[in-house]
Amino acid sequence: MSFSFFKPSRPKTPVEVAKAIKDSLTALDTKTVVEVKALEKALEEVEKNFATMRCMLSGDGENEPNADQVTQLAQEICKEDVISLLVHKLPILGWETRKDLVHCWSILLKQKVGSAYCCLQYIENHLELLDFLVVCYDSKEIALNCGNMLRDCIKFPSLAKYILESASFELFFKFVELPTFDVASDAFSTFKDLLTKHDTMVSEYLTAHYDEFFNLYENLLTSANYVTRRQSLKLLSDFLLEPPNSHIMKRYILEVRYLKVMMTLLKDSSKTIQMSAFHIFKVFVANPNKPREVKVILAKNHEKLLELLHNLSPGKGAEDEQFEEEKELIIKEIERVSRLPILESQVISPSC
Structure with a gap:
């Protein structure tokens, strides 16, 4: 055989x-x-x-x-x-x-x-592939796969720059609030990478698209969705307080509308959101070149603001001492502004 x-x-x-x-x-x-x-x-x-x-x-x-x-x-x-x-x-x-x-x-x-x-060179010559991957967030069956592929692409400055400057980027402001939690969270991870992975490039983008970007971003900060508010506020701190974006921050803290947003977030029911809002709010207050409109808002709302700040606490932790020092300085500055002889000719509706 x-x-x-x-x-x-x-x-x-x-x-x-x-x-x-x-x-x-x-x-x-x-x-x-x-x-x-x-x-x-x-x-x-x-x-x-x-x-x-x-x-x-x-x-x-x-x-x-x-x-x-x-x-x-x-x-x-x-x-x-x-x-x-x-x-x-x-x-x-x-x-x-x-x-x-x-x-x-x-x-x-x-x-x-x-x-x-x-x-990478192939994708640079076929950039429409990136647009396709972004739009795929609308399909929950493949959204997480596309998210992983996009984040791999975003590691490269040329591809991240394309997405930032494309019409597709605006879709992320919708995707981060999709009803499917896993998809919305994944979209936010990609959104965060776009805004934090390449400091200089992001700074240039924010300079060129300041108004349109922050108009859209305000919607995230005032969202009815708690997770959206918390994540977007934390992300705002992450990229706004970075040294390459100092000129963006200086512009941001001159605007009364964004001060009002932070004041509203200081009243949020979440302590996490209150604390994150404080770290941006304090920059508005500590700014030595506050415009008159900002001073008026702080003065008109000083009693409520002082009450909020006196009750604000991060809880037990290593940062308590530093936080208390910062809070005391902000309280003193609000008290100082409230005593200034600010003209009443232009009444600005307070938000608190």
């Missing part, structure tokens, strides 16, 4: 993997209009190819990835326009396939050919 054994199949080369992925993704165009079983089979083929790509990019658990193969696969994926297919086919991929895609996306973006990031 003789036995025959199948030889193990030869591992695919990076060129073959890239082509297989492209072919299987392209096949979805024709399969979607045919019977369900054909589509399922096509999606299985895509899933199998994505698993092969993941193994080549990150190893199989026993063997480390081959660096040359990883680089070559990244090159082939760009050369064959697979990057575009990966993004545009995302909505119809299965859960496991999307998971593999997110994992591979992060690795692909880091691959250098010589001194250049090949996948």
Whole structure:
């Protein structure tokens, strides 16, 4: 009796993997209009190819990835326009396939050919892919996948700059308040990265788009949603008090409308929000060049403000002493302003 054994199949080369992925993704165009079983089979083929790509990019658990193969696969994926297919086919991929895609996306973006990031360059030449990923937040099935892919992109200044300056950026002010908590939280994480990862670039953006940005941001600070108010107020502190944004902060603290927002937040039922509001409110008060309108508001509301501040406490903690010192200085400054002979010719409605 003789036995025959199948030889193990030869591992695919990076060129073959890239082509297989492209072919299987392209096949979805024709399969979607045919019977369900054909589509399922096509999606299985895509899933199998994505698993092969993941193994080549990150190893199989026993063997480390081959660096040359990883680089070559990244090159082939760009050369064959697979990057575009990966993004545009995302909505119809299965859960496991999307998971593999997110994992591979992060690795692909880091691959250098010589001194250049090949996948980064591809996206820079196809910036509409970023718009597509942003809009995908509207689809809760793939929103978290897109969020991970966007945050990987935002690590690169050129891609973050494009999103900031695109019409898509304004959508984040809607997405952070979506009714699905996980999606809204993920959108806020991406929104935060856009505003904190690249200080100089963000400073330039805020300088050029000051009015439109802070008009929209005010809606977040005054949202009926507690989480939105808390997160947006904390984020405002994170980027407004950064040294590169000092000129933005100086402009912000001259505006009565934003002082009124902080005064309202000082009255919030949440102690966390009260404390975060205090750290921005104190800058309005401590400003040695307060405009007359700001002084009028502080003077007209000094009694309520002093009451709020006297009752404000961060609770037990290491920062108590510093906070109490700052609070005392702010209280003294409000008391000083309240004694100034401020003209009454222009009455400004207080917000407290």
